Amino acid sequence: MADEIPDIVISRLPIYLRALRRMAEEGEQTTTSSQELGRRLGISSAQIRKDLSHFGEFGKQGTGYHINYLIEQLQLILKLDETWPVALIGAGYLGHALASYGGFENRGFEIAWIFDNDPQKVGEEVGGIIIQHVDELEETLTREQARIAILATPADAAQELADRLVDAGVCAILSYAPLNLNVPDEVKIQYSDPVIQLQRMTYYL
Amino acid sequence: MADEIPDIVISRLPIYLRALRRMAEEGEQTTTSSQELGRRLGISSAQIRKDLSHFGEFGKQGTGYHINYLIEQLQLILKLDETWPVALIGAGYLGHALASYGGFENRGFEIAWIFDNDPQKVGEEVGGIIIQHVDELEETLTREQARIAILATPADAAQELADRLVDAGVCAILSYAPLNLNVPDEVKIQYSDPVIQLQRMTYYL
DNA sequence: TTAGAATTGTGAAATGTTACACGAGCAAGT
DNA sequence: ACTTGCTCGTGTAACATTTCACAATTCTAA
Numbered sequence: 229m230a231d232e233i234p235d236i237v238i239s240r241l242p243i244y245l246r247a248l249r250r251m252a253e254e255g256e257q258t259t260t261s262s263q264e265l266g267r268r269l270g271i272s273s274a275q276i277r278k279d280l281s282h283f284g285e286f287g288k289q290g291t292g293y294h295i296n297y298l299i300e301q302l303q304l305i306l307k308l309d310e311t312w313p314v315a316l317i318g319a320g321y322l323g324h325a326l327a328s329y330g331g332f333e334n335r336g337f338e339i340a341w342i343f344d345n346d347p348q349k350v351g352e353e354v355g356g357i358i359i360q361h362v363d364e365l366e367e368t369l370t371r372e373q374a375r376i377a378i379l380a381t382p383a384d385a386a387q388e389l390a391d392r393l394v395d396a397g398v399c400a401i402l403s404y405a406p407l408n409l410n411v412p413d414e415v416k417i418q419y420s421d422p423v424i425q426l427q428r429m430t431y432y433l
Numbered sequence: 434m435a436d437e438i439p440d441i442v443i444s445r446l447p448i449y450l451r452a453l454r455r456m457a458e459e460g461e462q463t464t465t466s467s468q469e470l471g472r473r474l475g476i477s478s479a480q481i482r483k484d485l486s487h488f489g490e491f492g493k494q495g496t497g498y499h500i501n502y503l504i505e506q507l508q509l510i511l512k513l514d515e516t517w518p519v520a521l522i523g524a525g526y527l528g529h530a531l532a533s534y535g536g537f538e539n540r541g542f543e544i545a546w547i548f549d550n551d552p553q554k555v556g557e558e559v560g561g562i563i564i565q566h567v568d569e570l571e572e573t574l575t576r577e578q579a580r581i582a583i584l585a586t587p588a589d590a591a592q593e594l595a596d597r598l599v600d601a602g603v604c605a606i607l608s609y610a611p612l613n614l615n616v617p618d619e620v621k622i623q624y625s626d627p628v629i630q631l632q633r634m635t636y637y638l
Numbered sequence: 639t640t641a642g643a644a645t646t647g648t649g650a651a652a653t654g655t656t657a658c659a660c661g662a663g664c665a666a667g668t
Numbered sequence: 669a670c671t672t673g674c675t676c677g678t679g680t681a682a683c684a685t686t687t688c689a690c691a692a693t694t695c696t697a698a
Contacts, residue, residue: 234654234655236654236655237655238633238636238637239633241632241636242628242629242632242633243613243629245632246611246612246613246626246628246629247612247613250612261674261675261676262675262676263674263675268613269613270613272656272657273675273676274656274657274658274659275655275656275657277675277676277677277678278655278656278657278677278678280676280677281676281677281678285676285677286676287675287676287677288663288664288675288676289662289663289664289665289674289675289676289677290663290664290665290666290673290674290675290676291663291664291665291674291675291676292674292675292676293676305636306632306635306636307635307636307638308632308635312631312635314631320530321526321529321530321533321534322530322534324526324530325525325526325527325529325530326627328526329526329527329627331611331627331628332627332628335628335632336628336631336632336635337628337631375638376631376634376635376638378627399638400631400634400635400637400638402627402630402631402634406451406536407451407452407455408448408451408452408473408474408475416634416637416638418630418631418633418634420625420627420630421451422531422534422536422537422583422607422625423447423451423536423537423540423541423542424447424448424451425607425623425625426517426519426541426542426581426605426607426623427446427447427450427511427513427540427541428443428444428447428623429581429605429607429621429623430511430512430513430517430541430581430605431443431446431510431511431512432443432605432621433512433580433581433604433605433621439684439685441684441685442685466644466645466646467645467646468644468645477686477687478645479686479687479688479689480685480686480687482645482646482647482648483647483648483685483686483687485647486646486647486648490646490647491646492645492646492647493645493646493693493694493695494644494645494646494647494692494693494694494695495643495644495645495646495693495694495695495696496644496645496646496693496694496695497644497645497646498646639698640697640698641696641697641698642695642696642697642698643694643695643696643697644693644694644695644696645692645693645694645695646691646692646693646694647690647691647692647693648689648690648691649688649689649690650687650688650689651686651687651688651689652685652686652687652688653684653685653686653687654683654684654685654686655682655683655684655685656681656682656683656684657680657681657682657683658679658680658681658682659678659679659680659681660677660678660679661676661677661678662675662676662677663674663675663676663677664673664674664675664676665672665673665674665675666671666672666673666674667670667671667672667673668669668670668671668672
């Protein structure tokens with residue numbers, strides 16, 4: 229139980245957490261089982277039990293898991309007990325959509341800084357945040373010790389900005405730019421490209 | 434070579450395709466190798482060769498792969514030789530961002546229909562498309578034989594709309610709604626939830 | 639024409655992941 | 669107290685994926 233925990237296990241925990249929180253909101257039960265959770269998510273109950281068993285024993289035989297307790301534990305494991313401030317780079321359509329998105333609240337994140345290179349946009353307020361010029365990126369993010377950034381810029385600007393984010397101390401990047409970025413091994417990166425996702429389905433049509 | 438090809442292999446092909454098209458745009462070479470491609474993508478060269486070998490022999494010993502030829506072949510495999518019309522459900526901030534996104538062009542997709550339930554928005558033009566009322570969804574998509582849809586609605590509406598899309602003949606859904614959807618096995622689904630992606634990184638911080 | 643360097647495609651080995659199946663614990667009812 | 673029905677946690681087996689390593693092919697240059 230003290231080994232390295234597989235990435236693929238970690239990547240499923242947020243899914244469990246989201247489903248559990250939904251159950252908690254529905255409020256029809258205080259308890260659930262690996263079987264019920266699995267049925268909801270299309271995952272085998274054994275996998276859910278095995279995944280959770282990497283971190284401790286959260287359930288009770290015969291009863292299952294206490295929903296709120298498991299939520300708390302998952303939040304602790306994923307370090308979501310405090311809210312992470314996130315830097316948003318790029319205030320185009322997508323940046324605006326993200327900045328205005330209410331869904332970060334209560335799930336561990338808040339957009340705290342927005343940068344853009346368009347002087348027209350600098351000073352504008354989006355989702356309660358004033359857009360700063362991207363020239364201030366290094367100074368601001370280093371001073372404020374930002375750890376997480378979302379890249380919502382055109383592809384051509386993305387690599388340079390990724391480099392600058394890493395230099396400024398950012399170590400987790402969610403990139404919407406449609407290309408592969410080069411970052412040091414110790415920096416975590418996640419990609420979101422709608423075209424890639426669509427292309428993953430057309431093969432089966 | 435005639436067996437079922439693993440999903441995980443299919444899911445990497447769009448990544449290869451994107452990188453190859455970038456190389457083609459850069460125009461500095463007409464040929465590449467599994468090693469060079471792997472270096473760019475952070476993937477082992479053996480894996481790239483193995484993945485491609487499921488579909489045929491596209492390379493030449495000593496030389497590597499002809500970039501444009503491999504692009505063509507990948508597009509054929511992924512059925513991207515023709516442009517797929519896509520239905521967009523939800524014309525909020527995210528819907529607007531997607532409808533205005535220029536990145537679908539030339540990568541096999543175009544937003545062809547947009548639906549929303551807000552009468553205020555119906556009739557408005559976004560990215561060259563007139564927003565229709567969601568009541569017309571079934572009639573329009575069945576008549577036009579839409580196969581692919583993007584769900585960009587709030588969570589509460591998503592399951593009902595997914596059901597309606599499936600009834601209308603849609604068999605590939607890209608969902609931005611932050612929940613798990615129940616769809617028949619024969620329907621392919623891809624999820625995109627920024628919070629899930631962020632939560633997959635905080636564990637490592 | 640030959641030698642040397644590069645690169646593919648692929649069986650086989652190594653590694654990683656999922657599913658199975660069962661002992662053990664708990665709850666509820668008799 | 670006992671029985672029945674659930675459900676967990678987990679060792680092991682089954683399955684899936686990745687990596688290794690090498691024969692075969694191609695290109696280049698002497």
